[in-house]
Amino acid sequence: MSKNKRQTEGTGIALGLSLGLVFGILIDNLALGLCLGVAMGVAYDARNRKQDKDQ
Numbered sequence: 001m002s003k004n005k006r007q008t009e010g011t012g013i014a015l016g017l018s019l020g021l022v023f024g025i026l027i028d029n030l031a032l033g034l035c036l037g038v039a040m041g042v043a044y045d046a047r048n049r050k051q052d053k054d055q
Helices: 001-010 011-027 030-055
Strands: none
Touching: 001 030
16 A cells, blocks of 8 residues: 555545534534535545545
8 A cells, every 4th residue: 555545545534524514513413414424425435445446
């Protein structure tokens, strides 16, 4: 595993949590926003991991 790959793992979850936090505050339901953010972040990381394997 290259150094760049190690540095980018988990980026999707961090980004998803950030967006989920903002979304949760906007809709006044923080728990729902965080759950949706984590789900989006995991999906993003999984997609990137699959694309890396294909290359």
